Amino acid sequence: MTEIARSLPGQQPTGRLPADGGAGAPPPAELSYPIPETPDFARTLAIAPGILWLRMPLPRNLALDHINLWLIEESDGWTVVDTGIGTAETREVWEQVFAGPMGGRPIRRLLATHYHPDHMGSAGWLCDRFGITLDATLTDWLLARSLSLTSDADYVRGALPFYRSAGADDGLLGMVAQAGNPYAKSVGQVPLQVRRLQHGQTLTLGGRAWHVIVGEGHAPELATLWCPAEKLLISADQILPKISPNISVWSSEPEADNLALYLASMSRFQALPPDTLVLPSHGRPFIGLHRRLEALAGHHRDRLDQTLAACERPATAADLVKVLFRRPLDRHTVFFALGEALAHLNHLWAGGQLVRETDASGVTRFRRA
Template sequence: MKGIHPVHLPLPFPLRIANAYLMRDEEGWTVIDTGLNYPPGQAAWHEAFARHAVDPRMIRRIVLTHAHPDHYGMAGWLQSLSGAPVALSAGEAAFARAQWHADSHAHETIATFFGAHGMPPDLMTTVAGDIAHLRVMTHPVPSTVTHLSAGEPLIIGGREFTPIATPGHSDDHLVFYCARERLLICGDAVLIKITPNVGLWGWSRGNPLAQFLASLDRLATLDVALALPGHGPPITRFQERLEELRDHHAERLEAMEHAAGSGATAYEICTAIFPLQELTSHQIRFAMAETLAHLEYLAKQGRVEAIEYADGAYSWRRCGSWSVER
């Protein structure tokens, strides 16, 4: 689309590529999402600057859909080149402070949370190390941050966009909708080749899968001809993709409910659903969080229940089933 330049940023894990976008207007350039801060990512940005004749000092704003590291990670680095403020929702800014600042212990919180749900200790240690390593690739963190609010119009690249809250993939994810051009910049709210990860983490708010499905309903009210996602190719069959995502989660919920049976840990259920032996520790972490999000959703529907033991561990069972004794 005219005036919107995608930047494909390499990632050091199987997702491989994150999409950022450069948009120009009379006042300068806006960057939407940033990638992960490590040398190949920096090289990709310098190549994009050269290709589109961008002087980084002409970047006037860095806008983030959410604060996961593959979208937030280079925000501080780009700010150091440009002096531009970083803009994201207040909730995502708070998440970034808690998760990515140098004194964060979030990696330990996640490992402990997963351990309570059956993850083996050696894998807990690996997962904590993976997250701590990712934290390094979000530094330097931005020093100047402004907050975006859903519903408050935003001019980017000469177009008027409306930020829309789409929680689920992250607690305070935003997408940006230009009604005049039927254009949506959708971050990780909707992806075409893979399903957005919807996970329950040690810090997650409430029932993330319910939030995600409600976000899909909200997005279904929009007239979208083209959606530009955070990963993968542009989406031109937007409504059809929303239906595919709903169907995927309905099937996954049935599989999770069946796997819970008369009693199993979330890790055991995760092992039954996902081919963990084929996955990296990075992928296993997301599979575990997704399993827990689906179990939480099922629990709210009265289809499964969590059993807490005296030692702080948990298992899950289908409602009406006998529990396995510990």
């Protein structure tokens, strides 16, 4: 176990992703949860006429044990939003859903909100099974295609200097070299074709109009879906009720200011009505959208203050992890923590509040301007 991947005293490594995937969850705002029940895996619960909530299990090495998928009844079958991770276990659950809640009726349309494996991992299998084309944003589909086709060797060749620059020690760098490309191991074949989703587009799903609102930061071009008739927002991972979406910087774009993108795109949801029922990918459907938006913005303001204070002396991203995280980190979670630390450092650097210097060994340190 490496230095920054050690548990805090008296605690054991969880082997799971931190609940928020990032630098601590903000305190839950005053939200209401109007649906008291939670469906069992492979079972559904009606959210509105013809709109079903399906919970799909996730692998045990992840902090979150489920992803919420959404089934919308059509006259000749179903529209499905998101797919579950690309594993045999997920396919077994889908077989139960096909025979059970879906009543043997086919999937006619499949939407993936973004490229992450729990959302797009089974897309290729579902598209092949039902002879359909995937709906997704072009950026996230292209990224999924690229990552799924990247060899272990090429992934490691890009990742090692990135994590070395972040201040990772030899133990973490060894993990990167050994693990190879983690994305390709969590998805099946990404579909070869896509039907593009764009911000502002209107779709007809289940006889209702749904408007695409694109969020950024958590993923490059994440598609959420707003149904005015039912006051429903399928928010995917962009807005979650009790945990903060992971906002990270990754090796493919090391100077990205993804936090700026996230905060800016959240303004697109401010005009939605206060009684909107938010359907998140993790956790329970809730009312209190605007309170949640403010809580998430406040969370990142607090983290930026902590980051700036920590950089009174030169600090690497690995140094900042120890400041921002007060929970166990293991060999899986530490990479999300590093990515989140870099997101906050890059945001302050882009805004001129930090300067950065890279030494002869390739390690980058940030300090207050």
